[in-house]
Amino acid sequence: MRVRPFEDVVAEHGATVLRVCRAVVGPVDAEDAWSETFLSALRAYPALSADANVEAWLVTIAHRRALDVGRARTRRAIPVETPPDRPSGRADPAACYPDLWAALRRLPDKQRLAVAYHHIAGLPFAEIAELLGNSPDAARRAAADGIKTLRKLYPEDETA
Amino acid sequence: MSTNLFDELQADDETLARLHHRLERDAATDNLLDVAYRTVDSPVGTLLLAATTAGLVRVAYDIEDHDAVLMTLAGSVSPRVLRAPARLDGVVRQLDEYFGKRRTTFDVPVDLRLAQGFRRSVIDHLRGIDYGRRESYAAVAAAVGNPRAVRAVGSACAHNPLPVVIPCHRVVRSDGSAGQYVGGPAAKSALLTLEAA
Numbered sequence: 001m002r003v004r005p006f007e008d009v010v011a012e013h014g015a016t017v018l019r020v021c022r023a024v025v026g027p028v029d030a031e032d033a034w035s036e037t038f039l040s041a042l043r044a045y046p047a048l049s050a051d052a053n054v055e056a057w058l059v060t061i062a063h064r065r066a067l068d069v070g071r072a073r074t075r076r077a078i079p080v081e082t083p084p085d086r087p088s089g090r091a092d093p094a095a096c097y098p099d100l101w102a103a104l105r106r107l108p109d110k111q112r113l114a115v116a117y118h119h120i121a122g123l124p125f126a127e128i129a130e131l132l133g134n135s136p137d138a139a140r141r142a143a144a145d146g147i148k149t150l151r152k153l154y155p156e157d158e159t160a
Numbered sequence: 161m162s163t164n165l166f167d168e169l170q171a172d173d174e175t176l177a178r179l180h181h182r183l184e185r186d187a188a189t190d191n192l193l194d195v196a197y198r199t200v201d202s203p204v205g206t207l208l209l210a211a212t213t214a215g216l217v218r219v220a221y222d223i224e225d226h227d228a229v230l231m232t233l234a235g236s237v238s239p240r241v242l243r244a245p246a247r248l249d250g251v252v253r254q255l256d257e258y259f260g261k262r263r264t265t266f267d268v269p270v271d272l273r274l275a276q277g278f279r280r281s282v283i284d285h286l287r288g289i290d291y292g293r294r295e296s297y298a299a300v301a302a303a304v305g306n307p308r309a310v311r312a313v314g315s316a317c318a319h320n321p322l323p324v325v326i327p328c329h330r331v332v333r334s335d336g337s338a339g340q341y342v343g344g345p346a347a348k349s350a351l352l353t354l355e356a357a
Contacts, residue, residue: 005241015171
């Protein structure tokens with residue numbers, strides 16, 4: 001298999017990784033986490049084996065970078081931003097988004113990560129278990145519990 | 161089901177463009193931008209321009225298939241390939257001046273690692289053929305010390321990694337006709353006409 005230019009990796013996975021970062025560290029830190037993820041990935045890319053699952057590899061890097069970003073934020077102890085009022089409709093996702101994050105941030109870490117890695121990145125539970133340091137069954141339960149809680153905290157607009 | 165739930169995390173193009181730009185800058189700062197590329201529109205079609213930290217490493221015509229060229233660069237130079245226009249700013253400006261007849265020579269750093277051996281000696285010779293002049297394949301073969309290697313000179317021209325900038329279009333047949341060209345015959349005659357006007 002031939003090596004693809006790194007630009008293809010960014011084009012194909014950039015959007016998904018940003019959604020994962022937003023779900024894992026929230027809107028304020030997501031862009032830093034994304035940037036650090038892709039810079040680390042670029043550094044390591046020549047050593048990646050040609051048959052690797054690129055998305056799983058990126059999520060693994062994002063997982064580590066997100067932990068770093070989270071730690072840095074705890075140390076800086078920045079005051080919590082005031083979420084804007086939720087406008088009607090979904091015309092402006094950026095404005096709606098803090099509500100979903102408000103719900104996500106209330107999940108236990110393992111649930112939030114399992115939800116992000118499975119339902120956004122599409123990783124199998126075996127790989128999620130490796131990242132979370134638990135079993136595939138535990139990862140599956142964490143994701144299911146997370147989704148259940150999210151649906152309570154963040155009732156979906158059924159007309160959407 | 162859960163796809164809808166996360167719709168609001170959807171990345172918009174503007175955010176992704178901003179993040180990409182930041183990645184280009186960070187990669188250059190950390191010395192990880194092994195190959196930077198961009199495309200530019202020109203009178204001879206869209207050109208792909210790619211540069212290493214050493215200099216311009218590839219110019220490619222549309223008909224060479226830009227995706228295929230980038231794939232080849234990823235294999236032969238480095239897979240750390242990013243669309244990062246900043247490194248190509250100088251080349252773009254000089255191409256613009258060249259096509260606007262305000263420039264007759266290119267003064268940009270070049271990286272000739274993709275031309276080796278005999279092909280490299282041909283490329284080195286081509287750099288000395290002045291604007292508006294023409295030389296035959298046979299004359300180039302003689303100049304590089306191998307008068308019988310006329311076909312090999314044609315092949316070296318066809319594999320010129322930096323067409324337009326290194327003027328393989330100035331090499332023509334002994335009978336005066338333009339001959340073949342990596343960018344196609346129309347592009348060759350367009351460049352020869354531009355320089356003759």
